[in-house]
Amino acid sequence: MNDFLRPNTDGSVFGAVHLGYIAVQSQRLTDWDRFGASAIGMHVDRLDADTMRFRLDxxxxxxxxxxxxxxxxxxxxxxxxxxxxxxxxxxxxADRGVPIDEGTADEAALRGVERLWRFPGPKGIGTEIFTTAVTTPEPLRMLSSGWVTGEAGMGHVAIVSREPESMRGYYHTVFDSRLSDYIDENVSGLMMKIRFLRVNERHHSIAIANLRGVKIDPIRTRVQHINIQSATLDDMLASFQRVTDLGFRMAWSVGQHTNDRELSYYCVTPSGFELEVGWNPIVITPEREATWEPSTYQGISIWGHTTVGQTVLDKFAQFRRALETVRTPEITVPELSGGPSR
Ligand SMILES: [Fe+2]
Structure with missing residues (x-):
């Protein structure tokens, strides 16, 4: 860990938190195998008929x-x-009265971690925390040459929320997340706002999107996309080609984001949420961290990210007339969401 980011001197945990793994429930394991290994280029391990894992490192x-x-x-x-x-x-x-449970030895082993605990998270996504990841001497067998993980964690998560300030408060309360910046994007005359939160040197580990003034969430899945970071531009482009060649759905073709400057494309996983494969986002180094001020960018992309099929923006546009009253409230964890709305 970087000394500058070393936590605990002020009680903050910022810098000591890293996205470690994603847990998915699916009936489409055969599709996931082909998608993850043959298209994206990750290492796959089939543990049994009902369980598989992907490795990046x-x-x-x-x-x-x-x-x-x-x-x-x-x-x-x-x-x-x-x-x-x-x-x-x-x-x-625990001090806020939120139930917290220790994972079983089997659950920890499946996730390849030690000291596993879990507690409720926004939108019903479980928050699991662990201290140590199990590494394996087994060599990586994957089409990609590598992925960027380490201090920056395995990537980021983007979530559409009808309660974005509550969600932001949650990650502030639990992980001392910091606001990196905002993006405003016009969606058929409505403003979509995205808040980018970091918990370490990765520009954002969590992105939270909402339509201003309209409480709608047109995305079936709790997570809109997961991002992982290719080691090289060639890796990213080769995986883009394989995703296309193997017939998996693309959502946005290659483009570059305004805020973290990451080059990326978005495709649709067998479970319906999207996977963003990116390359070379800016890193918030200690020098940048020392003087970082959040700003607001207009638009998601500098160039590219041309839509292929229906995207989150299309879905928002279709749902602009939806009324919040026709939907059930979004799951929040109010005891943990009281952080500042900065
Ligand atoms: Fe992303």
């Missing part, structure tokens, strides 16, 4: 895909660097 699990009905992301696994910080997070949750 020397860790035994970055994606856990278990057979089940949700067809969605069910939990996000966050690595916490040390036991003291881990205890601090547990105390924050």
């Amino acid at each position: 020397d860790r035994s699990c970055r994606f856990l895909i278990e057979r089940g009905p949700a067809e969605d992301v069910t939990a996000l696994g966050w690595q916490i660097d040390d036991h003291e910080t881990f205890d601090r997070i547990i105390a924050r949750v």
Whole structure:
């Protein structure tokens, strides 16, 4: 860990939190195998008929895909660097009366982690925290040459929310997330606002999108997309070609984002949420961290990200007349959402 980011001097856990793994429930394990290994280029391990994992690096699990009905992301696994910080997070949750459970030995083994605990998260996505990831000496067998993980974690998660300030408050309360910036995007005359939150040197580990003034969420899945970062531009472009060649759905072709400057494309996973494969986002180094000020960008992309089929923007546009009263309230964790709305 970088000394500048070392937590605990002020009680903050910022910098000691890293997105470690994604847990998915799906009935489409055969499709996931082909998608993840043959198209995206990750290492796949089939554990049994109902369980598979993808690796990106020397860790035994970055994606856990278990057979089940949700067809969605069910939990996000966050690595916490040390036991003291881990205890601090547990105390924050427990002190606010939120139920927190220790994972079983089997659950920890499946996720390839030690000291697994879980508690409720926004939109019903479980928040799982762990201290140590199990690495494996088994060599990587994958089409990609590598993925960028390490201090920056495995990537980021983007979520559409009808309660964006509550969600932002949650990650602030639990992980001391910091606001990197905003993007405003015009969607058929309505303003979509995206808040980008970081918990380490990755520009954002969580992005939260909503339509201003209209509480609608047209996305079936709890997570709109997961992002992973290719080691090289060639890797990213080759995976784009394989996704296309193998007939998986593309959502946005290659383009570059305004805020973190990441080059990326978006395709649709067998479970329906999207996977963004990116390359070379800016890193918020200690020097940048020291002077970082959030700003607001107009539009998601500098260039590209041409839509292929229906995208989140189309879905928002279609739903602009939807009334919040026809939908059930979004799941929030109010005890943990009281952070500042900065
Ligand atoms: Fe993204």
